[in-house]
Amino acid sequence: MPGLDGLELAEEIGRARRGGALPVVILSSIGLREREGAAIAAWLAKPVKPSALHDTLANVLLGSVGTAPATAGAQSPDGTTAGRHPLRILLAEDNAVNQKLALRLLAQMGYQADVAGDGLQAIEAVERTRYDVVLMDVQMPELDGLEATRRIRTRWPDLPLPIVAMTANAMAGDREACLAAGMTDYISKPIRPAELGAALERVPARNGSAPTASAGGPT
Amino acid sequence: MTEPQDQPIDDAVLEALRTSVGGDDAFVADLVGTYLTDARAQLDAIDAAIRTGDAAALVRPAHTLKSASFTVGAMRLGELARTLEQRGRTEALDGTAELAADARQEFGAVDEALAAWLREHGAATP
Numbered sequence: 001m002p003g004l005d006g007l008e009l010a011e012e013i014g015r016a017r018r019g020g021a022l023p024v025v026i027l028s029s030i031g032l033r034e035r036e037g038a039a040i041a042a043w044l045a046k047p048v049k050p051s052a053l054h055d056t057l058a059n060v061l062l063g064s065v066g067t068a069p070a071t072a073g074a075q076s077p078d079g080t081t082a083g084r085h086p087l088r089i090l091l092a093e094d095n096a097v098n099q100k101l102a103l104r105l106l107a108q109m110g111y112q113a114d115v116a117g118d119g120l121q122a123i124e125a126v127e128r129t130r131y132d133v134v135l136m137d138v139q140m141p142e143l144d145g146l147e148a149t150r151r152i153r154t155r156w157p158d159l160p161l162p163i164v165a166m167t168a169n170a171m172a173g174d175r176e177a178c179l180a181a182g183m184t185d186y187i188s189k190p191i192r193p194a195e196l197g198a199a200l201e202r203v204p205a206r207n208g209s210a211p212t213a214s215a216g217g218p219t
Numbered sequence: 220m221t222e223p224q225d226q227p228i229d230d231a232v233l234e235a236l237r238t239s240v241g242g243d244d245a246f247v248a249d250l251v252g253t254y255l256t257d258a259r260a261q262l263d264a265i266d267a268a269i270r271t272g273d274a275a276a277l278v279r280p281a282h283t284l285k286s287a288s289f290t291v292g293a294m295r296l297g298e299l300a301r302t303l304e305q306r307g308r309t310e311a312l313d314g315t316a317e318l319a320a321d322a323r324q325e326f327g328a329v330d331e332a333l334a335a336w337l338r339e340h341g342a343a344t345p
Contacts, residue, residue: 097254097287104240139286141279168289190232190290193239 081197082110086206087132089113092122092148093166094140098189102135102166105193109200119143119151126152131161133203135196137189138167138178146181153182162203166191227328232292233336244340251333254291258284262323265303269315277307277315284322293329296322 089106091113093099099115106113114129116122118140126134134152138145149163165178168189175186185202187195233247240246264280267273281304288297299322306315 095283095286095290096257097250097290100250100253101236101240101290104246108241139282141282168286189286190236191239192235 080110081200085201085203087111087200087203088130088206089200090116090122090125090129090131090134092116092119092125092134092140092145093137094118094142095137098137102191102196105191105196108193109197111200119145119148122148123151123155126156126159126161132206133200134161134163135187136163136165136183138165138174145183146177149178149181149183160204164199164203226332227293227295227325228332228336229292229294230336232289232294236291237340244337247340248337251291251337254287255330255333257287258296258326258329261300262319262326265319265322268307269312269319272312274307274310274312277312278304281307288329291333293325293333296325296329299325 089111091099091102091106093102093115094117103113103115113135114125114131116125120143122134122136122145123143125131136145136149140148143151145165145167149165152159152161152163162184163182164185164187165175165183166187166189167174167178178186185199187199236250237244237247261280261284265277265284268276268280281300285297285300285304288294288300299318303315303318303322306312306318
């Protein structure tokens, strides 16, 4: 834009509002993030597709207002979902392609997850490490996500560990089967950033404390 | 007009994937490269399992091929792999050699379509 470009404008707005309450989404025809900044909630490449706009707005608005939420491309260590809502995450996914994609989507939110390649590895990881949440593929060979969850619940009945099912099945009853096995939430595959972000937002923060805003207090 | 299922790759799925990673074509190219490499190995494992009549050994590579194919938009190949996985689970290996040959042929089309998509998006062919 002439005069004042979008980035400068976003920074001005951020200063004027002292870091609060107005997420800015940049529309860029070049598709490059030439500058990162806390002032920018998300980037969208032009021409903007309706689905991309929808996902981005969902991401931006599902995050806490005033902090940079879970967006594709929000990579600054501060202002990510992880900065505001730190979680120790275990990703249980057998497939290299889907692992890479899930890790990338988590990284965009600032999270670094541990990976288990099947249900047995997931149980071993839970035994070793106190995770805040497990993202569990339902259909894994060796030991599927439902059975792995049942075993975790049987072995550690008092462990308050959220387990989020990831499944490509869209059949009615899947959600019930996951909940019956002891899973606490459910997202569909292929994973969408907005859905993943919303599921992580529902996980209680570390040590049971309420999420705290990373931006300064209200003016 | 053709239905997405008439194409080896459903562009809408691939485009949604691209959007979800912020339009990072280099990442998509890398992911596609992983997919193509793994899919070749899975097709080989599927053939070996069928050749030796080992239904249990058919399940895992077919499952993995199915799941990854749906992620990159290779819907027809994903469906073929789904059928092969089911055949493995139910130990019904009759006709699976033909299904595996269909899957391999479909993979050739998927490979070409993905390479074309990557060229269109300015990413190097893996």
